[in-house]
Amino acid sequence: MYKKITLFALFISIIGIILGFYRDYNSILFNVLDFFSYNIFTGQEIFWINGNYLRVIFSVTLFIGAIAFYKSKEKETRILRFAFSTLFVEICVFVPLRLYFISAHIKSFALKDYALSFVSLALMFFVAYFLYKSMEYLNKSKALDYETFVYTESTEIAYFKTNNWQRLFHFVFDTIIFGILGFQILYVLIRTELFNGFFETLQTQLNPQLIFTLFVVVFRTLFYFTFETLFQASPAKFLTESLVVNDEGLKVPAGTIFKRTLSRSIPFDSVSFLLKADWHDSFSFTEVYKEKKTGLQGSYYFLIIPLLAVFLYGMHLWEVKKEKDMYYEGAIKTFEGKNANITEGLKTIDTNTVLQLKNDDYSSRTKFLKVENVSNSTIEFSVLNLENESYQRFNVEKGYETSKDTLKKVKIKRADLQKMVLSDFKQSSDYNESDKINFEGIAAIPELKGKYIEYVLALHSPNLQISDSNFDANGVSLYLENKGIPAEVISVASNDKNINWNLNMLPKRFAEYGSVFLRGEGKDISGYKLRVTINDSLNKKFIYEISSTENPKSPKVRLIK
Known part of the structure; x- marks a missing residue:
């Protein structure tokens, strides 16, 4: 199982890293890789950080975790348990959302769409199952750290509690992960017709601050309850190798975890550990004990922070260079x-x-x-x-x-x-x-x-230009502008039988600040050439040739007559 876990983590992380740099969205390779891409980040910008950067950071972290796990002969599990558990919970949330989207659009599906949806769902179920079984395997390899006291008539075992610094790290890091997952889930929900109506109704009855508070309470409750019920730990606790148990070091039932989670909503509970109160622990009769450290010793893991910072900065420089190259590539073509x-x-x-x-x-x-x-x-x-x-x-x-x-x-x-x-x-x-x-x-x-x-x-003539053009699966759209004297489009001619240009609206006059829209219907269009005849206010005719055979995304306009 240990080799399977390593290969799975390497496979997922390498795909994520590749997609961080290779983003030719229309290529077959990108779509195949994206089909097998799993990440706790959906690609949305979070806290003003580029969503693609976040996806790469997670992939690089998972890659480091896989190498550390393999090199330590499955003793170093911190990063893998953090990544696998978080990814598992996110997939479990997005599976029903995927089912909802499929059911909402199923009437417009072609046979290919049915097949892709079925394979995608089957793959998500398989990945979720593998992640869960991997977590079971990784958790079995861990045990609580304890100290034995031998007395004359008895022997006592004392478990080690997490210290205040670790508690503070749990609070801060879990809040960040909870915020990221909650934001991404909410972002998807409000774009569904069902939940968008619910949100709009809610906004008319409650003020925004109360709505935000309710969502925080609900999501936080689900977040902690899910993690600590399934895995006895939250993402941050996996990184510090800590476990939620009762005072005897045994797993606590779901009812107790629910009580513990609800206690977190008590004001100032998050900082009660500073007063050695630990309210959500004491109210639910639970403890957070340390596990035996079996992986890397010392502060080696802190090297991940500067490594990720350097990697992130390097990726930023690469993005800047790529954007600049793309800009100049387009600018040079326009210049020529x-x-x-x-x-x-x-x-x-x-x-x-x-x-x-x-x-x-x-x-x-x-x-x-x-x-x-x-x-x-x-x-x-x-x-x-x-x-x-x-x-x-x-x-x-x-x-x-x-x-x-x-x-x-x-x-x-x-x-x-x-x-x-x-x-x-x-x-x-x-x-x-x-x-x-x-x-x-x-x-x-x-x-x-x-x-x-x-x-x-x-002067005293039309000046035809293209303000915008784009391709889609069903054809091409052109937006024509006239920057000369008043004129109208009276005819459009093309010898390409694969494109059917919509000519029903002709003749069409150019508005002073508007454009004339031309639509050509056709499948798999790679280029086109057509002649547009314009009649100006002096009753003179001008024929322009519009072509995109050299560069489909940058059509050229040439006055013929």
Whole structure:
């Protein structure tokens, strides 16, 4: 049994550690590993600590416990008894919740869902059974520590009571574990239709402080009663190798444990041990005695704290790096797409073209260059400055019309226009690392020094952009925005027979601050290409191509005609 326990603990802990770093939620490997993942933390943020960090901490602690148990030839059991007992109780709570969720959604289940639900429940029952039998085995290997006094006519056995420091540790650590389990259970309960209605009714009849107190009393009673009835100890007592017994060192019945648990609700009971009163002990005629220490001696276990702290800090640094890499990966793709659009736009520049500029001075004003005259070698621009808030209302045309006679003019050589296009993402204002490359722009013209082209716009025309897009199991959703003159979508065409685009709402006008929603129905969509025709307020038609063949999550928009 000792090898089975070791292998089980290693299996669960290694899966937990892997999932802490590998989180490709859509991959088959992740879903297979997650199916066999068991942890006292559900992944919710607790006490402002990332839920994933907490799951990894538990997995690493369990891994250390498994190694210590194996190396000590099953003598060191503290971490395993703490982890196994807590995990067992949590599974026992979540099994009925899982059954409730299955029954609530069973009508929408496919055959695959039935099979997965059955296997998942069977696995949960098996894990709970194995944990319980493991706890029985581990507890049998422990005995109370005692001292024998031999007198002339009798022999007396005296058990060792836990000291005040251990009592304080029991109170603090059990409160933390109780709070974590209670929070996670409550978090799940309030998201069920049955209990959510109950909570809402309760809130109308009682004040929040009283509701919180009631939940604390109920959960704490269940917490201590369950642990001390099944295992004669709470999670913290396993770590200090302590046991709840009667004064003769024997196991106490469930009724006595219930009385002991209710006594904990007496005000100041938690600190009564400081006065050597121990009310929940004395009222229930129970004691907390020490077990014989059979595992690691000394303070080696305290090394777990700095080890976990270092591991947690390392994981935090890894998370920061991963988030930064993901951000820059997406930002570079956006940068490359934007540069391609700018290069394409500069090829067809005319007197209807406006260049929107950007720099790193965090100004509240945005600079625009409106084309006035185009020749083979030079282009003359008017320099327009607008408050950012004004530009957000798409008033470039209005701003130009009201001030065009007073705007400053600049001439730029056609060949120099490329100097206003970023050649490297490290020149972008979105890049903030130490190796950032300074962008000069056209330094010879003071108004343009350090400024680069962000967008090539066309006045008196629509400007189609995608504000959001996402895939799901049944299709793709697109949200189109128009940042030009008023227009409407009049048609959508696609040669992909696997996607059925919903065209019933066409023609659809763009609201000033809204978007046009397009929905394409289809299974297992990996990419798409469609043409959207727009008719503007001047009755001109524009055809755009929207495609996501290169990167499904980042569709591109290209003006065709």
